[in-house]
Amino acid sequence: MNRTKYRVFWNHENEERWLNEMVTQGWALVDMSGLRYIFAPCQPGAYIYRLELLEELPTHVKSYNYLSFLREAGVEVVDSHLRWIYLRRPAKDGPFDLYTDRESRIRHYGRITTLYGIVGIANLPIGITNLSAGLTHFSRYWGNLLAGLVSLTVAGLLLRGAGHYVWQRHLLKQSEDIEE
Amino acid sequence: MPESTVRGALTEAVYYILLSLHRPMHGYAIMQDVQRRSGGRVALGPGTLYGALNTMVDKGWIMSLGAHSDSRKKEYEITVLGQAVFRQEMLRLCELLAAGAEVWEGGSKDEQDKIQGILEPRE
Numbered sequence: 523m524n525r526t527k528y529r530v531f532w533n534h535e536n537e538e539r540w541l542n543e544m545v546t547q548g549w550a551l552v553d554m555s556g557l558r559y560i561f562a563p564c565q566p567g568a569y570i571y572r573l574e575l576l577e578e579l580p581t582h583v584k585s586y587n588y589l590s591f592l593r594e595a596g597v598e599v600v601d602s603h604l605r606w607i608y609l610r611r612p613a614k615d616g617p618f619d620l621y622t623d624r625e626s627r628i629r630h631y632g633r634i635t636t637l638y639g640i641v642g643i644a645n646l647p648i649g650i651t652n653l654s655a656g657l658t659h660f661s662r663y664w665g666n667l668l669a670g671l672v673s674l675t676v677a678g679l680l681l682r683g684a685g686h687y688v689w690q691r692h693l694l695k696q697s698e699d700i701e702e
Numbered sequence: 703m704p705e706s707t708v709r710g711a712l713t714e715a716v717y718y719i720l721l722s723l724h725r726p727m728h729g730y731a732i733m734q735d736v737q738r739r740s741g742g743r744v745a746l747g748p749g750t751l752y753g754a755l756n757t758m759v760d761k762g763w764i765m766s767l768g769a770h771s772d773s774r775k776k777e778y779e780i781t782v783l784g785q786a787v788f789r790q791e792m793l794r795l796c797e798l799l800a801a802g803a804e805v806w807e808g809g810s811k812d813e814q815d816k817i818q819g820i821l822e823p824r825e
Contacts, residue, residue, distance in 0.1 A: 574749065588752055594775050595730045595748040620749035623715055630749075702713055 525549055525561045532683040534573045534606070534634070541571040541608075554601045554608055569610040570618040575633050576605045605637070624694055624702075631691040635684050642680030649673030712791050714744050716754055720780055720788045723764050728775035729755070763787055796821075 531537035541551050550564035551571060576585050580602045589599055589607070596615050600608040611618040621627045649670045656667020712720070718736040727735065732755075733746050746754075755778060758764045763784035767777040780788070803821050806814070 591729055591752050591776075592748050594728065595733065595751075597748060617745065619745075619747045622745060622747035623713065623750045623754075626747075626750050626753055702711075 523563070524552070527559045527561070528557045529559060530557055532638070532679055533686065534575070538571060538573050541573075545569050545571065550610070551600055551608060554603055556603070567613055570613050571600075571608065571610045572618060572620050574607050574609065574620055575630065575637065576607060577633065579605055580607060624698060628691055628694050631687045631694070635687040635691065638680045638684035638687065642677045642684055645673045645677035645680070649677055709787065709790065711794065712787075714740075715746055715750060716758070717788075717791060718744055719746075719751070719754055719758070720763065720784055720791075723778055723780040723784070726767055726777045726779040728777045730775075732778070758784070 529537075529540070531540075544551065544561060545564065545568060546566055548563055548566045549561035550569050551559055552562045553560035576582075576588070578585050580586075580589065580599075592599070592609065595611075597609050597611050597618070600610050602608065609620070621630060649672075651670070652663075652666040652673060653670030655663040656665075656670055660667065715736075718740060719732060721739065722732050722735040729748070729751060733748070733751060736744055736746055755764065759766055759778075761783075762781055764778050765781050767779055799817070799821055803817055806817065
């Protein structure tokens, strides 16, 4: 009997932590679309889940090659959402981290920052225009006011998220000076 | 256009991958081989390994052999250039060790033996 949960995450590491927490309780993610997460029963601790933002959509040849390589390494692609992929590997195969070197992790954070930054910034003019229309003629444009508030909230969350990843990337870059 | 022969240090991951690829090997096998050779200390993530393999193919240090006949997994092997790079790196490491041996002080007998075992004893 599968279980469905609804969540929104802007921090993929929190999302990973939550998915792995569910595994310790005996629930493994099998489907993800938008806000909806579907879990199937599993042995507690059976899998390790990881998320990654691909450079291209999963249908792109570059992604295809990468995902084939991952499959050879025993990694299963559970689902994907736009450029995000949800991966898992049986815990018995050992610890599972996609990136074990600083350079790749820095690049990954950079990709996420770029995505959030662009979408976040794009929502600002949309939000402001809608908001001002709604405020000047409330009775006619109250719908726009709502849309404007939503856009600005989304923009705020995404830009806050981008800021988080910029900071994480900065921390990683700082440690480059002394150690490999 | 000849590439500059002045190189920086190789990362541990790259060093061990080049080491492993002195024999043809595919992705997952490389991961396991590196882990074994480093006594479990160097664990390559698949994302890291993928990126490193592509970079090394671009630089001509290794080459892709295409899919292995029965397992359909893409194999890689070190090239002549890669072997030269690897030798250069080993010599660089020798230089570091030799310099360190000059100031070596303290440490247990085991640690001293380990260093002496690699360097020639000084007269």
